[in-house]
Amino acid sequence: MPLVLPLARRFPLPVHTTLSSLRAWRSLAHEQRKSVGFVPTMGALHDGHLSLVRRSLQENDLTIVSIFVNPTQFAPHEDLSTYPRTLDSDLQLLSSLFVVPPSQHPQPQPQLQSQPQSQSQPRTVAAVFAPTPEVMYPSGYSSAQGTSTSTGSGTIVDLPSLSQQLEGLSRPHFFRGVSTICTKLFNAVLPHRAYFGQKDIQQALVIRRMCRDLLVQYPEEREVHVVPTARAGDGLALSSRNAYLTPPERALAPHLYQALLAVRDEWTRNPTREVLGVFEGRMQDLGRRAQEEDVSVRLDYVELSWGDTLDPYEGPREGVVPPNLGQGGQGVREREGEQSLEVQGGAPVILSAALWVGKTRLIDNVILGDDRGIVY
Ligand SMILES: Nc1ncnc2c1ncn2[C@@H]1O[C@H](COP(=O)(O)OP(=O)(O)OP(=O)(O)O)[C@@H](O)[C@H]1O
Ligand SMILES: CC(C)(CO)[C@@H](O)C(=O)[O-]
Numbered sequence: 001m002p003l004v005l006p007l008a009r010r011f012p013l014p015v016h017t018t019l020s021s022l023r024a025w026r027s028l029a030h031e032q033r034k035s036v037g038f039v040p041t042m043g044a045l046h047d048g049h050l051s052l053v054r055r056s057l058q059e060n061d062l063t064i065v066s067i068f069v070n071p072t073q074f075a076p077h078e079d080l081s082t083y084p085r086t087l088d089s090d091l092q093l094l095s096s097l098f099v100v101p102p103s104q105h106p107q108p109q110p111q112l113q114s115q116p117q118s119q120s121q122p123r124t125v126a127a128v129f130a131p132t133p134e135v136m137y138p139s140g141y142s143s144a145q146g147t148s149t150s151t152g153s154g155t156i157v158d159l160p161s162l163s164q165q166l167e168g169l170s171r172p173h174f175f176r177g178v179s180t181i182c183t184k185l186f187n188a189v190l191p192h193r194a195y196f197g198q199k200d201i202q203q204a205l206v207i208r209r210m211c212r213d214l215l216v217q218y219p220e221e222r223e224v225h226v227v228p229t230a231r232a233g234d235g236l237a238l239s240s241r242n243a244y245l246t247p248p249e250r251a252l253a254p255h256l257y258q259a260l261l262a263v264r265d266e267w268t269r270n271p272t273r274e275v276l277g278v279f280e281g282r283m284q285d286l287g288r289r290a291q292e293e294d295v296s297v298r299l300d301y302v303e304l305s306w307g308d309t310l311d312p313y314e315g316p317r318e319g320v321v322p323p324n325l326g327q328g329g330q331g332v333r334e335r336e337g338e339q340s341l342e343v344q345g346g347a348p349v350i351l352s353a354a355l356w357v358g359k360t361r362l363i364d365n366v367i368l369g370d371d372r373g374i375v376y
């Protein structure tokens with residue numbers, strides 16, 4: 001556990017709003033051979049974001065957080081205009097975060113050394129990047145929301161693989177917007193490491209794949225880290241959009257995670273698609289509870305997917321033991337001299353779901369089997 005201290009910053013948190021000022025900061029970090037960790041966000045920060053920031057503070061000399069509500073990932077019927085924008089309190093939260101790093105941590109590149117004297121000193125966020133849409137989209141953009149200029153349609157990044165399943169089916173525009181903005185943010189920040197949350201697991205996997213496919217160096221695919229989902233005491237995954245929930249909706253919202261856990265439990269006995277029946281049963285119970293409370297709930301999707309391709313899990317792959325048997329070393333098949341994820345029982349399986357509670361769309365997931373190939 002990182003040590004979090006109630007300290008005061010010696011200097012105000014620098015907020016870069018232009019590319020030139022960000023790049024000057026980045027050049028200095030480069031000259032000083034500091035490792036740079038990056039946490040991209042859309043603001044309205046909560047403890048889930050802060051868990052990503054803490055992880056970056058532990059692992060990097062310098063941590064930079066971006067706050068940008070990216071228009072190209074919103075569909076016309078979605079909440080771009082009402083998305084919570086709380087820059088002042090976000091900056092306050094980030095300013096008050098201090099973490100004492102472990103004395104040893106892995107460096108992304110051999111030539112990057114932490115300053116020995118800074119290793120035991122508390123680290124705090126080094127900078128925030130809070131650009132305008134004009135900075136991020138110099139040629140304008142064309143999105144599901146419309147175009148930003150009369151001619152506007154800047155370059156987009158699109159990954160058909162991994163983007164079309166699950167969230168991509170419900171939000172067809174979404175991953176194009178996310179992979180485009182993350183490419184731009186990575187090009188601007190040039191981070192050694194980037195941190196994403198497991199709550200948005202597909203997003204993190206899309207970004208990893210993008211870094212691989214586009215030969216991105218900052219960060220390399222293996223330096224795109226996934227941090228476990230931070231939850232409220234009752235299990236609800238923290239999310240900026242939880243602020244939209246009314247009290248009776250908020251009271252019902254944890255049922256999503258409880259249903260996922262019930263399936264995960266069943267999976268240890270029966271690793272087949274039949275476990276989805278457990279989820280359906282839980283949703284029927286929730287439907288009855290919601291009716292009593294006069295709350296509308298609607299399941300958008302629930303799916304079991306292979307952790308590498310995100311294709312639906314229909315059953316074990318040819319020649320590979322079922323994923324859950326890879327846990328605890330049971331049923332492990334090894335090829336000679338090789339100990340890959342695959343021989344530990346195949347890629348993990350992800351159980352994910354999206355549920356409408358009133359006007360709020362909640363997403364959540366759990367990983368079935370060995371999650372070490374995903375959450376690291
Ligand atoms: N509960 C959480 N635990 C860990 N990471 C999280 C959590 N919630 C969000 N994140 C991560 O924080 C990063 C920024 O996410 P974002 O700013 O969209 O916040 P959000 O709470 O997911 O918002 P939204 O409600 O719009 O989905 C993403 O990598 C996201 O996965
Ligand atoms: C990664 C991201 C910051 C891109 O806008 C956003 O999708 C988010 O906050 O998860």
Ligand code: BAL
Pocket residue numbers: 073200203
């Ligand atoms: N948390 C991912 C960003 C989005 O849902 O728009």
